[in-house]
Amino acid sequence: MTETPATGPLLQPAQGLHEFAPAKVNLWLEVTGRRDDGYHLLDSLVVFGEVGDWLEACPAESFSLEINGPFAAPLRQGADNLVVRAVKAFCATTGLRPGFRLKLTKNLPVAAGLGGGSADAAAALRLLERLQGLQLPEETRQALALELGADVPVCLEGRATHMQGIGEQLTTLSAFPRLHLLLVNPGVPVSTGAIFHQLAPPWTEPKEAPRIETDPETLLGMLHSRRNDLEAPACALAPEITRVLTALRNTQDCALARMSGSGASCFALYCSSTARDQAASRLRQDHPEWWIA
Template identity: 50%
Template sequence: MFSESAPAKVNLYLHVTGRREDGYHLLDSLAVFGPVADALRVAPADDLALALEGPFGATLAAEPDNLVLRAARALAAAAGVPARAAMVLTKRLPVASGIGGGSADAAAALRGLDRLWGLGLGEARLAAIAAPLGADIPVCVASRPARMQGVGEALSAAPALPPCGLLLANPGVALPTPAVFKARAGGFTPPAALPAAWPDAAAMARALAALRNDLEPPAIALCPVVAEVLAALRALPGCLLARMSGSGATCFGLFADAAAARAAAPLLPGRWWREAGGLYETGG
């Protein structure tokens, strides 16, 4: 049996830079990971099966063919091997929440089954298999900070990030990504100019404050409680920056360190989903 973590993806900024002729939007975003993750276990079996557990497992039970199963079949087809594995997904991340939970789960399946089946395909090949399944899955394969461009498939190195803390908060409302893009109005935002590194979390927050998440206004129009979450985060002691991640409704607060983020979490309403800590470290 092999186990893989599927950490939350957090977009520190997200600019919509254009739109292709096929309707897909072009993006520019800085993605980081942490501080909470789903977990996927894979083991040998005679066929392909997926069991769901965890606080959000029941939410996926109605999906007969979710991204984990699709990723498994895509990997088997690419490698020319039978799609045989027993998989158990512990779902801790809210569904349709802007932190790439389904994408992270699919990426975990690709990594775990690559190990289980002894394929040794490597990160680049797994990312190529992932790309047709969803724009966020390639960055989740590596689960390390990266700049995302194109429709999400064009990945490059992120600036060197300082130690910092993240507090994630979700009001318990699902926001489907297509609906948020459809509600978006206005033009496009140029790509960001990023430095090679930030010396500390405060400097990073100041730079990010000059950027934006272009999906925040349409998300708030569809789900006004997002604005309430952002206001609550901004009011917390030590919060350096508050912003929505992805297409929402999860928002994050950036703090100087993990301890400050954890200390602030209980100050948010208990009815919201809340997780706090440091950035995810691959293999950690």
């Protein structure tokens, strides 16, 4: 249980409220430079899946966080996490006092390249705004999100977005085709810091803002022309990622297979949900130890 300072007006739900924290998938992720402060500059096309974590807020005299679900264990080892930090930062900004308990159902693997922690923090911010009954000024909420982590602003948007800079330059895409994705994680945690530490110039040349086509086949051609610059160093540190990519590329009707974020999760695109589901079924038979969604 983590307590927050008991100051300010009480922010309390009348009843339980739920907020979804969907998996973040980087369809491409290119590193275009590095700032003097060490932060890397990115160019990424981000989408969100139909699988993710859930946050629930219920009335309580003081704030606490309960974590359950299939991937809760790694998060229970520390008293502080991004959800707690999000609550503290929001209440410090608004001057409110949390009168609720949060329950986090952790369905996404931890340290998996799916933005799970960032998605949870973003869901906490959205949930707190709902409890307050209003949305923070856009500049305030984006600054609050970026303070929590580079992926939190895009997760706060929660829809297809072209992301640049260190995560603060976002262009949401109003028209985006529905994609049939298969997500696979081999159960090997990967350190984002360790992956970025392996990177060195020359960086990928920055490109003009992409024109995202609503036709899936045209979009697929664009995706093939881009890449994930973190994939090679991640595979060197965690060879299991190469096994996942090979298995995905060998499934029938796989149109594209790539690592997401800093790994170890990978995704594959298919022309139909039927082809995707058949691939998932086959992989579950061959690799029952993998997380597949």
